[in-house]
Amino acid sequence: MQQAQYQLIIVGGGPAGLTAGLYAARGRLKVLLVEKGATGGQVLVTDWVDNYPGFIEGLSGFDLVDKMTAHADRFGLEKKYATIASLDLAGEIKSVTLENGEVLTASTVILCTGARPRKLDIPGEYEFTGRGVSYCATCDGPFYRNQEIAVVGGGNTAIQDALHLTKFASKVTVIHRRGELRATKILQEKAFCNQKIDFIWNTKVVEVRGDKTGVDSLLLKHHRGDESVIKVTGLFVLIGIAPNNELLHANSLQTDEGGFVVTDEEMTTSIPGVFAAGDIRSKRSRQIINAAGEGAVAELSAEHYLGNKAPDTPLNCSEKD
Numbered sequence: 065m066q067q068a069q070y071q072l073i074i075v076g077g078g079p080a081g082l083t084a085g086l087y088a089a090r091g092r093l094k095v096l097l098v099e100k101g102a103t104g105g106q107v108l109v110t111d112w113v114d115n116y117p118g119f120i121e122g123l124s125g126f127d128l129v130d131k132m133t134a135h136a137d138r139f140g141l142e143k144k145y146a147t148i149a150s151l152d153l154a155g156e157i158k159s160v161t162l163e164n165g166e167v168l169t170a171s172t173v174i175l176c177t178g179a180r181p182r183k184l185d186i187p188g189e190y191e192f193t194g195r196g197v198s199y200c201a202t203c204d205g206p207f208y209r210n211q212e213i214a215v216v217g218g219g220n221t222a223i224q225d226a227l228h229l230t231k232f233a234s235k236v237t238v239i240h241r242r243g244e245l246r247a248t249k250i251l252q253e254k255a256f257c258n259q260k261i262d263f264i265w266n267t268k269v270v271e272v273r274g275d276k277t278g279v280d281s282l283l284l285k286h287h288r289g290d291e292s293v294i295k296v297t298g299l300f301v302l303i304g305i306a307p308n309n310e311l312l313h314a315n316s317l318q319t320d321e322g323g324f325v326v327t328d329e330e331m332t333t334s335i336p337g338v339f340a341a342g343d344i345r346s347k348r349s350r351q352i353i354n355a356a357g358e359g360a361v362a363e364l365s366a367e368h369y370l371g372n373k374a375p376d377t378p379l380n381c382s383e384k385d
């Protein structure tokens with residue numbers, strides 16, 4: 065019978081993928097992590113991480129990713145930076161076809177493709193993306209020094225990023241479609257106490273307006289139906305995430321109504337030998353810490369599926385670990 069090249073291929077190099085990679089490399093599996101951009105996923109553009117255990121003073125998302133990547137590298141995790149064109153997960157040997165035509169095969173796959181920012185899908189949003197409309201406060205905040213800007217959303221991302229944006233902007237107006245925030249209480253308290261942050265409640269942004277120089281205003285619709293215009297030069301759309309599941313459509317993998325992959329608590333998906341971890345999973349809390357934890361669980365499940373048959377590797381008695 066044909067042999068797979070790898071025991072495990074990990075698709076995606078955010079905290080879930082890097083942790084799965086660390087465990088697999090330490091477990092001496094023949095493993096490959098495939099990542100299309102830089103490792104780190106959404107954490108790479110997270111301004112500050114204050115709740116990752118062990119980092120008492122907090123650290124930037126960039127630094128956390130750097131440490132996670134270095135940690136996996138220390139155990140020799142093989143990585144390939146390439147875009148995947150298609151996945152065939154059905155058979156006993158799974159294949160991963162890259163855009164350059166190269167085909168990689170493995171006995172197990174862990175899906176760690178993560179999620180991306182959701183869009184409002186309103187007039188002007190796409191036209192002004194990169195010219196006043198942004199989905200990343202860490203990336204684009206510094207462009208709005210001493211300007212009046214708006215954030216749409218009421219979750220942890222919106223409020224945490226609104227706070228971050230006050231380092232640059234003269235005023236940040238948070239526009240939320242309901243009358244209360246979804247964000248955790250400590251972030252709410254900080255935002256309510258911040259002199260630079262204003263709130264507009266029960267209101268939707270229905271149009272982004274501007275000219276060739278960029279955004280100059282937003283058309284708002286309040287819950288009673290009346291409309292108003294607010295003058296801002298930037299809009300940060302921070303309304304949650306959508307799954308990066310495009311590669312999964314051709315595979316009959318069970319997903320929830322939002323398109324996130326359904327797993328059991330061992331990270332097992334509906335296809336034997338295929339596991340999922342991190343933001344691509346159907347779940348309620350999406351934290352860096354649970355993405356990392358799920359990566360570990362998924363890898364241990366893959367090892368269990370493989371029957372713990374790591375290839376014979378020569379003993380290296382000089383290694384500490």
Ligand code: NAP
Binds near residue numbers: 183242350
């Ligand atoms: P989220 O928790 O899903 O919140 C999305 C927010 O956007 C909600 O307030 C929602 O309003 C609003 N919204 C959704 N669709 C909208 C639309 N079409 N128009 C206007 N408003 C819309 O998303 P998130 O804040 O990006 O957080 C995602 C996950 O990451 C969460 O699990 C969160 O806890 C986690 N996270 C954690 C941290 C941290 O631990 N420090 C930081 C950031 C994110 P409603 O409230 O009305 O639904």
